[in-house]
Amino acid sequence: MEKEPVRVLQIIGIVCGGGVEAVIMNYYRHINRNKIQFDFVVDGYEKTILDDEIESLGGKVYHVEPYKKNIFRYMSQIYHIVYDNHYDIVHSNMNTLSVFSLFPAWLAGAHQRILHNHSTAVRSEGMRSIMKMILRPFAPLFANRYAACSHLAGDWMYGKKMMASGRVTVINNAIDLDEYAFSQELREKYRQEFNIPADAFVVGHVGRFMYQKNHAFLIDVFREVARQESKAILMLVGDGELRPEIEQKVAFYGLSDKVRFLGLRKDVKSLYNCMDVFVLPSWYEGLPVVSVEAQANGLLSIFSDRITKESLLTSSASFLSLDRGSKAWASYLLHNYDGRNKNALTELRNAGFDIKERTTFLEDWYDRE
Missing domain, CATH: 3.40.50.2000 (Glycogen Phosphorylase B;)
Incomplete structure (x- = not known):
């Protein structure tokens, strides 16, 4: 038996x-x-x-x-x-x-x-x-x-x-690294689905709308990005108790046409392909799985210095201090974007992920x- x-x-x-x-x-x-x-x-x-x-x-x-x-x-x-x-x-x-x-x-x-x-x-x-x-x-x-x-x-x-x-x-x-590998086909599919131009600069974030994730600061960062890059789009994946507050802040800044609130999704692993930069300005974390997922997709990934240094798993990830402010964050992600990291999966396998x-x-x- x-x-x-x-x-x-x-x-x-x-x-x-x-x-x-x-x-x-x-x-x-x-x-x-x-x-x-x-x-x-x-x-x-x-x-x-x-x-x-x-x-x-x-x-x-x-x-x-x-x-x-x-x-x-x-x-x-x-x-x-x-x-x-x-x-x-x-x-x-x-x-x-x-x-x-x-x-x-x-x-x-x-x-x-x-x-x-x-x-x-x-x-x-x-x-x-x-x-x-x-x-x-x-x-x-x-x-x-x-x-x-x-x-x-x-x-x-x-x-x-x-x-x-x-x-x-x-x-x-x-994570299943192969499932998170970058796909040009999925990038084009999702950009078309969300009516995002092929040449748009997409800043992405995945996380529950709660204090820990620091969405308010992220909106400040994106406001500065949008001032410098007219084709910038912000994708926010997730839901939570602070979502209405963040939606109000986006509207107050006049950014409603540039910010996509996608809610809870089952296809998050595919959504990374739509992004150009991933930003995680959390006040604290253990080791966020979204940091691994974003790096697996080869994204330039910018994390707050409040997150464990163990999240730095690939050469495309960086830490910035929240004390530097939203303008410094915006400048960093705009001037350090250089396409996908083609060695991301190898780096993550070597790191045991x-x-x-x-x-x-x-x-x-x-x-x-």
Whole structure:
């Protein structure tokens, strides 16, 4: 009789079309599902853009009460999912909030309780930062395995001493590099679809509309770009609570005809082909998967200096200080654009970000305990 695959319960929170769920789905699509199968816990009772794909790959999707609405109901539902379905491995990707999923998983008898940190924090985020700082000491309490997307994210969550001990595993935010390779055919297709001229200069960004991603600064940067380059277009992929505020700022600057709000998309990997430059001015990150995707497409990629230096994976990526201001950012991206990086895929493979190689590592990692 053929052995049933080991089922891993992935807790990912809100599905917003990128970030953490993109990382987990990249691994899920390529992992040997005869050996390891993923099931998912997502916040909210509405169907997400991932449900159909997960189920087509043999996984289950559990919709639960969002923790922000009722944390006790959320924890109770996690407990019953783990207990009733006999999950032995629970992999929480909720950063400091993982205490609220790993505690019920511990009560329900899960033997492997994985805390996976994907982010850091900044003081200027207000109450969100305060809550992260309060919860950080508690997040690892009910975990017995530890992971992070980068050394920076690991240092922030666990401390440098624990990172140095080797107890924390860095799981690269790997992608299918070949799927993100530049395609002239897709570039022409999408520019035609969005009514973007072939000679337009397209600045791109992928990210949820939230404080962390710093969209307000990005709009300031693009305003300066548009002043110098009349054919400039800004593509914003994603959605979130701050989108209306950013739309208002775009309208106030008189840029509505130059900015494309694309919302949540399933074809993000193809959209990179439409861009010329990728900009990520985040206040903080762990190691953003969009930084890997953009570099794989060969784009000139400009990141804020608040992002881990581990994101610098190819010769086409650079860091700029947010303190330099929007004019300096605009000048940099306009004067440093020089077409696609043709060596991008080789550079990323050498850096260990090819999902086809990293899934084997993850399969073995789940099997170690």
